[in-house]
Amino acid sequence: MFKNIKFWLECSRYYALPMTIFSWLIIFCFSLKNGGNVLYGLFALLGICCAHLATNLFDDYCDYKSLKKSYNNGKTILPNTQRGKCKYLLDGIATIKEVLIVVSIYCLISLAVGLTFYFIYGQTILLFIGVGGFIVLTYSFFSNIRMSEIMVGLAFGPLLFLGTYFVMTGKISLQPLILSAPSSIFTVNLLYTDTFMDKDIDKNEGKKTLVNFWNTDDKALLFQIFLIAFGYISLLFLPIFNICNWRVLFGYMTMPLAIDLINSLKSYSKNNKSVPEKKWYHFPFEYWKEIEENRSPVFMFRMYQARNLMIYVSLIISISFLIY
Numbered sequence: 170m171f172k173n174i175k176f177w178l179e180c181s182r183y184y185a186l187p188m189t190i191f192s193w194l195i196i197f198c199f200s201l202k203n204g205g206n207v208l209y210g211l212f213a214l215l216g217i218c219c220a221h222l223a224t225n226l227f228d229d230y231c232d233y234k235s236l237k238k239s240y241n242n243g244k245t246i247l248p249n250t251q252r253g254k255c256k257y258l259l260d261g262i263a264t265i266k267e268v269l270i271v272v273s274i275y276c277l278i279s280l281a282v283g284l285t286f287y288f289i290y291g292q293t294i295l296l297f298i299g300v301g302g303f304i305v306l307t308y309s310f311f312s313n314i315r316m317s318e319i320m321v322g323l324a325f326g327p328l329l330f331l332g333t334y335f336v337m338t339g340k341i342s343l344q345p346l347i348l349s350a351p352s353s354i355f356t357v358n359l360l361y362t363d364t365f366m367d368k369d370i371d372k373n374e375g376k377k378t379l380v381n382f383w384n385t386d387d388k389a390l391l392f393q394i395f396l397i398a399f400g401y402i403s404l405l406f407l408p409i410f411n412i413c414n415w416r417v418l419f420g421y422m423t424m425p426l427a428i429d430l431i432n433s434l435k436s437y438s439k440n441n442k443s444v445p446e447k448k449w450y451h452f453p454f455e456y457w458k459e460i461e462e463n464r465s466p467v468f469m470f471r472m473y474q475a476r477n478l479m480i481y482v483s484l485i486i487s488i489s490f491l492i493y
Contacts, residue, residue, distance in 0.1 A: 177271050180229070180257050181222040184455065187476060188325060188359065189221045190214070191483035192352045196330045196345055197337070198490035199412070205337030209286070213336050216282030217329060223275035224305045224324075230268050231309035233258050256463075276305065286336050293341075297332040304328070315377050317364070318357045326353030344412050351407075351420070351486060354400035355479040361393055362475040365434055366441075366468055386438040390431065397427050400482070407486070416489040423481045426450070430474045437471065444470055453477065 197210045233255045257263045283298040304324050311320045330349035335341055364371065364380040368389070371378050383389040404420045407413040429450075436443050444466050447454065451474065460469045 176257075176262075177226075178222070180226060180263065180268075181271075181275075182225045183222065185225065185359075185476070186218060186221060187480050188356050189218050189329075191480050191487070192325050192329055192349075192356065193217060193333060194487045195348065195352055195483055195490075196333045198487045199345065199348055200334050200337035202490055203334075203338055203340075205334070209289075210333060210337045212282060212285070213333050216279040217333075219275040219278040219282075220301050220305055223272050223279065224308050226268060226275070227272045227305065228309045228312070229255050229258070230265065230272065233265070276302070279305075290336070290339060293335065297328060297335070300328055301332075312378070313376050315379050315382060318360055318379050321360050322353050322357050325356045326350070344410070347406050347410055348412050348486075350403035351400055352479065352483045354396065354403060355482050358393065358396055358400065359472070359475040359479055361396065362430070362434065362471055365389060365393070366437060366471060369441075390434060390438070393434070394431060397431075401427075404482075404486075413486065413489050416492065417486055419489070420482050420485045423478060423485070426474070426478045426481065430471070430478060433471050433474055437467070442467060451477075 193210075193214050197205075197214075200210060201207065258265070258268070279301070280298070283294060283301075286294045287298075301324070304320055308317065308320050311317055326349040327346055330345040330353075331341065334345040361380065364378045365386075368378070368380045368386075372381050379392075380389050383392060401421060401424065404417055407417045408415050433445050436445065447457075447470075451470075454470075454473050457466075460466055
């Protein structure tokens with residue numbers, strides 16, 4: 170049983186859960202400062218994580234159904250994907266039906282959490298349930314029409330922050346919306362890093378993304394630099410609007426990691442087989458040996474860089490509330 174749980178968590182790309190957990194941690198700490206209910210906040214995290222995992226797994230389902238396939242000695246191959254994409258389906262370890270069952274389990278857990286809060290707070294919570302469910306089921310569609318960044322920004326920004334604050338305090342406030350800006354921007358940057366490396370794959374599949382809107386890699390990277398810069402600028406909003414104290418500006422200490430990411434993507438643009446040298450500050454890089462053997466270290470190295478940048482910024486913001 171536990172082996173099956175671990176297997177499905179891996180299929181659901183649980184390594185991306187820090188996007189959810191550390192975004193949630195910011196608004197959790199803020200809500201505690203405003204009299205929020207600890208248990209309600211933790212219960213909300215369960216529902217949010219399950220919704221995230223459901224989105225990842227359902228996106229795999231949609232990709233497997235829609236991506237171009239080739240066949241070699243009876244084995245199905247997705248020629249236009251990163252190494253390891255839908256591997257559990259291609260290797261016959263799991264079936265499409267099983268994927269949909271697990272997606273349904275994730276969704277049912279999230280729905281149960283939402284309905285619990287419905288009985289506590291009433292109809293307001295239905296708005297958050299409805300928007301969350303819509304994103305889970307339609308993300309794959311919107312990712313094909315250059316709107317994946319908008320959907321991720323909405324999910325990890327207004328939806329997560331306003332929803333968590335509401336279930337913990339019973340209130341709707343503008344402050345959580347402002348507070349969501351830095352972490353949601355760095356989360357969008359993680360997705361943008363993903364699609365930057367997938368730009369040729371997406372083009373071959375006829376998939377429209379924000380990255381392949383730009384006609385050169387230099388322009389795509391310039392946009393990413395502006396995106397990251399706005400993430401750092403948004404940190405200033407927090408003390409300006411008296412949401413957090415000046416300690417939040419320690420987030421600027423992560424700027425070398427942002428520069429490191431951009432340089433890493435520049436090297437990828439010149440040579441899409443290159444893997445940067447792993448330094449002490451490239452942490453955490455969990456299961457790295459397994460990734461080098463069975464997945465794409467070229468891809469995962471940059472994904473870890475972007476993910477860890479988001480983690481460190483979010484952690485600094487969270488700590489700033491704890492020592493406020």
